[in-house]
Amino acid sequence: MFEEISPKTNKSLLKNSFIALSVIGSLCFAAYFISSANSSATPVDFQYNLELEEFRSFVSRYNKNYKTEEEYYQRLRIFRDNLSYIRVFNSQGQTWYMGINQFSDLTHEEFSTAHKKKVSVPERSMSNEKPVAAASNLQIPSQVDWTTKGCVTPVQNEGDCGSPYAFSAVGAIESAWCIAGHQLVQLSVQEIIDCSGPFGNDGCNGGWMTNTYNFVIKNGITSQQIYPTTGNQGKCNTAKEKQVVATISGYANVTANNATALETAIAIGPVAVAVDAIEAGWRNYKGGIISSNCGHSIDHAVLAVGYNLNNSPPYYKCKNSWGADWGEAGYVRISIAAGAGTCGIQIDSSYPIV
Ligand SMILES: *[C@@H]1O[C@H](CO)[C@@H](O)[C@H](O)[C@H]1NC(C)=O
Numbered sequence: 001m002f003e004e005i006s007p008k009t010n011k012s013l014l015k016n017s018f019i020a021l022s023v024i025g026s027l028c029f030a031a032y033f034i035s036s037a038n039s040s041a042t043p044v045d046f047q048y049n050l051e052l053e054e055f056r057s058f059v060s061r062y063n064k065n066y067k068t069e070e071e072y073y074q075r076l077r078i079f080r081d082n083l084s085y086i087r088v089f090n091s092q093g094q095t096w097y098m099g100i101n102q103f104s105d106l107t108h109e110e111f112s113t114a115h116k117k118k119v120s121v122p123e124r125s126m127s128n129e130k131p132v133a134a135a136s137n138l139q140i141p142s143q144v145d146w147t148t149k150g151c152v153t154p155v156q157n158e159g160d161c162g163s164p165y166a167f168s169a170v171g172a173i174e175s176a177w178c179i180a181g182h183q184l185v186q187l188s189v190q191e192i193i194d195c196s197g198p199f200g201n202d203g204c205n206g207g208w209m210t211n212t213y214n215f216v217i218k219n220g221i222t223s224q225q226i227y228p229t230t231g232n233q234g235k236c237n238t239a240k241e242k243q244v245v246a247t248i249s250g251y252a253n254v255t256a257n258n259a260t261a262l263e264t265a266i267a268i269g270p271v272a273v274a275v276d277a278i279e280a281g282w283r284n285y286k287g288g289i290i291s292s293n294c295g296h297s298i299d300h301a302v303l304a305v306g307y308n309l310n311n312s313p314p315y316y317k318c319k320n321s322w323g324a325d326w327g328e329a330g331y332v333r334i335s336i337a338a339g340a341g342t343c344g345i346q347i348d349s350s351y352p353i354v
Pocket residue numbers: 077078079081082085106107108109280283284
């Protein structure tokens with residue numbers, strides 16, 4: 001009967017569909033009533049069943065394996081807490097929204113323990129900082145996006161190995177190498193995890209982007225194909241390490257707490273940026289432009305691949321290393337603000353020089 005609908009039949013259509021909807025509605029109500037008659041169901045149960053359904057699809061989508069029934073119900077409880085947190089947040093009309101992702105069954109403590117201090121910020125002496133842009137009247141484009149220029153590799157997932165410093169610095173090297181005229185090639189994050197200990201990094205327990213550049217300045221870096229990601233820290237494979245695929249000659253720190261300085265650096269190429277990603281904002285981020293729910297205490301690193309000053313609010317676009325399913329296909333947009341910047345993005349950033 002619905003196939004016959006045409007715009008001309010307005011009045012009778014409305015009437016017919018009203019009847020149809022009422023019939024369907026009563027059927028649903030009856031079905032719901034019958035199915036729940038034995039358990040004296042209330043609207044609260046109905047809501048619970050919907051959330052249980054959502055939890056089941058979450059469990060299968062992210063291959064969650066809970067060892068006991070007790071854990072299953074504990075995870076369900078956390079998931080439902082987060083679900084209602086997400087709903088309340090999304091009803092507030094912010095510049096961004098939250099959603100379900102691989103972290104939705106974790107408590108705040110679990111998430112922050114796993115992600116805390118995965119970058120270890122060295123002391124930085126501000127006195128010998130040099131501004132990236134020598135000319136103060138340098139005109140930068142109002143919009144930059146390196147992902148549209150074929151010089152950014154696909155989003156990866158660090159999993160349980162706390163190595164965002166390596167993903168962000170290696171991502172910056174991949175892009176710089178490509179922008180310098182070489183082929184875009186995925187470089188080995190695993191080599192950094194396994195081999196850069198003597199340069200101050202600590203494998204899956206954290207490290208720092210400039211330590212990574214220093215390692216690559218000295219040793220070069222091989223490809224992901226030759227020295228692939230394992231998800232764990234292993235012994236340095238020196239035979240693979242010797243098969244150098246890309247090199248850099250140096251790196252630059254971007255002047256801290258200055259949006260113009262970071263934009264200017266991004267206009268040259270992708271920049272490794274340190275951020276505060278412990279708070280609920282990042283954990284639940286699904287899309288839009290983050291402008292709240294994070295602080296300024298650095299605990300994570302991502303790769304800034306662009307910015308847009310024409311948008312309201314203006315934003316940086318960053319590639320994260322939490323898989324392509326997180327955020328906007330693995331990316332996050334962060335509003336541009338003065339000083340330390342949203343989530344501290346302007347506090348400590350750097351880029352390699354080929
Ligand atoms: C998710 O729920 C857990 C348990 O109630 C809580 O610790 C955590 O903070 C919640 N996450 C968010 C983002 O609300």
